[in-house]
Amino acid sequence: MMMLEKAVVAALVCLYSCGADAYSTSSAANSKHNNDVLSRRSLGAQALRSLVAATGAATGAAAIVGHTPAAVASEGDEVDVYFGVGCFWHIQHEFVDAERTILSRDDNSLTSRTGYAGGSKVDSEGRVCYHNFQGIADYGKYGHGEVVGMSLPSSKVSDFAQVYFSLFNPKTKDRVDPQDRGGEYRSLIGIPQGQKSPLYEGIAKAAEDAGFKLELGKGNDPDTLGKKLVYVYDSTKFPFYQAEVYHQFHNDFQSPAYGKTYNNLANLALDDGRIRGTGCPDRV
Known part of the structure; x- marks a missing residue:
């Protein structure tokens, strides 16, 4: 990686990690501080985007694979991966910014989509769904965790791994929404071939630098809260299942609303086929 490119990634990681602790509380006393952190991150992200640009730098019947956009700044082959740490609403927003x-x-051309992965079960129609009153294909009961899936140049997976590990609370090494408990919110990464993948080395280095250990995901794994642990799955054995349209580009509960422009990205992605109906209870 070129020196300038490394600086861009390092600065982006700092933007996330420096503000992570602000998300660990929702008290009114920290409201102004949280907004200040978010404002700094927004301005910094805009500056980084300018820097990078200037340097040129089947429905529910199967797992929904990544959509490869035609016009992207890429290096090498595209690979479908997923990352999970707590609620997927917040994580999708951060990976959209990273893309x-x-x-x-x-x-x-954004590819980040919320979804489910890491479980060993789907229903008779191949569905994995969010909790619903009909009791259809509940992802928690099927052993899946909340994730964000995306298509990345293989040469950039390690950069996104650095961003991923910056999304944890830097003091506790836990997700920023520890009130969410259970295997549905465990920390997990999915790459083709898992720990045997040539991509694994870069992810392992990012994990070591951040103070985390990696463990082979076997499916239906328990929560990682308090363990400084991330499960790594072979995504060919534990594929990504896109979440419902309702859950795409959604506001989270850790920060102020992201705004209608961000929320409307769901309609844009639905219209052009990057996301689709899943057959689960949904708004479409």
């Missing part, structure tokens, strides 16, 4: 910053992707 824009590191890969210079625009609204029409």
Whole structure:
């Protein structure tokens, strides 16, 4: 990686990690501080995007694979991966920002989608769904965790791994929403071939630098809270299942609303086929 490119990634990681602790509380006393942190991150992200640009730098019947956009700044082959740490709403927003910053992707080429992975079960129609009153294909009961799936140049997976580990609370090494408990919120990464993948080395280095240990995901694994642990899955054995349209580009409960422009990315992605109906209870 070129020296300038390394600086861009390092700065992006700092933007996330420096603000992570602000998300660990929702008390009114920290409201102004949280907003200040978010404002600094927003301005910093805009600056980084400018820097990168200037340097040129079947429905529910099966797992929904990544959509490869035509116009992206990429190096090498595209690979479908997923990352999970707590609620997927917040994580999707951060990876959308990373796609824009590191890969210079625009609204029409973003690939980050919320979803489920890491479980060993689907229903008779191949569905994995969020908790619902009908009791259809509940992802928690099927052993899956909340994740964000995306398509990345293979040469950039290690950069996104650095961003991923910066999303944990830097003091506790836990997710920023520890009130969410259970295997549904465990920390997990999915790459083709898992720990045997040539991509694993870069992820392992990012984990070591951040103070985490990696463990082979066997499916239906328990929560990782308090363990400084991330499960690594072979995504060919534990594929990504896209979440419902309702859960795409959604506001989270850790920060102020992301705004209608961000929320409307779901409609754009639905219209052009990057996301689709899953057959689960949903708004479409």
